[in-house]
Amino acid sequence: MWQVFVKTAPIGLLTFVFIWVLARLIAQPLRQLAETANTLDRPSTSLELTQIRSWYFESNELRKAMLRGVGLLHSKIGLLRQEAQTDPLTCLHNRRSLDMQLSHFIEQRCPFAILAIDIDHFKRVNDEYGHDIGDVVLQSLAKILLDVTRDGDVVARTGGEEFIVIMPKVEAKRAYQLAERLRMRISESFINPVGCINVSIGISGWHLEQLSLEEVFKLADQALYKAKKTGRNRCVVDGSYYKELTPISDTPVLE
Structure with a gap:
């Protein structure tokens, strides 16, 4: 049993390291997307999202959906800001x-x-x-x-x-x-x-x-x-x- 353990331990350790590295690679873009989700109202959010390396299909689709949402959010914020600062009848400054x-x-x-x-x-x-x-x-x-x-x-x-x-x-x-x-x-x-x-x-x-x-x-x-x-x-x-x-x-x- 000791000989079996000694011979299989390196393989098990390498398997564990491989799984750990792969899990980090998978989780990294998700973690970056989650951190960026807390700052969707910032003007630089779109640029930050485009710089995230979403190397697999699911994270890439999630990033695309967030980019669309950020675009709509900023458009709505800009429209509301304009309405709040514009006279509705004449479209001049209020x-x-x-x-x-x-x-x-x-x-x-x-x-x-x-x-x-x-x-x-x-x-x-x-x-x-x-x-x-x-x-x-x-x-x-x-x-x-x-x-x-x-x-x-x-x-x-x-x-x-x-x-x-x-x-x-x-x-x-x-x-x-x-x-x-x-x-x-x-x-x-x-x-x-x-x-x-x-x-x-x-x-x-x-x-x-x-x-x-x-x-x-x-x-x-x-x-x-x-x-x-x-x-x-x-x-x-x-x-x-x-x-x-x-x-x-x-x-x-x-x-």
Whole structure:
């Protein structure tokens, strides 16, 4: 019995080592797939899955199924993120997305101009033509805003007929020129069946922590109110923003 044990022990040991190595090779891709399954929401998950060596049929099919699932998950997450940051009527940025963009500009210490835009006499449109036509007007205005503004500008709808345009790295003179171009483009655009509409625009700006964001928005609202009070269909620049940068001749300024 001892001789039998001595002669069969090496074979048994080699068999055990072979089974152990084979089991590790089989289990390795499954373990990697299981670890990756805990991080399916990460952007790098798809790349990590493609780098796993699934050398036998079952693990390879499991990896393919996980890749399809990750693709669908990321697509759904992207869609939900877009919906959470987009105004459903105009497809512009909403307030949540606007706040995120502003936080980014402030973190980067990037100065920017703020255009507070409001449609003149919009209530008359809703009263005379109905809210469906009012929605058409808002959508048409959103398209004009996107056409006139630059690629790096942020265009948002913050309420009923209220819009905000953020223009990074723009001084007062340039902000006023862009606002005037925008105002004139809107006043010249025919929207069926309403015809032409007008907007009032208040302009302010943020300069490297000289004012808080809340103060800058308040100044833009005050400039917008001044534009409304002095006849509508005009652009008014906040006085502090106007004085900080290059003066503009013949520009309505809120003192």
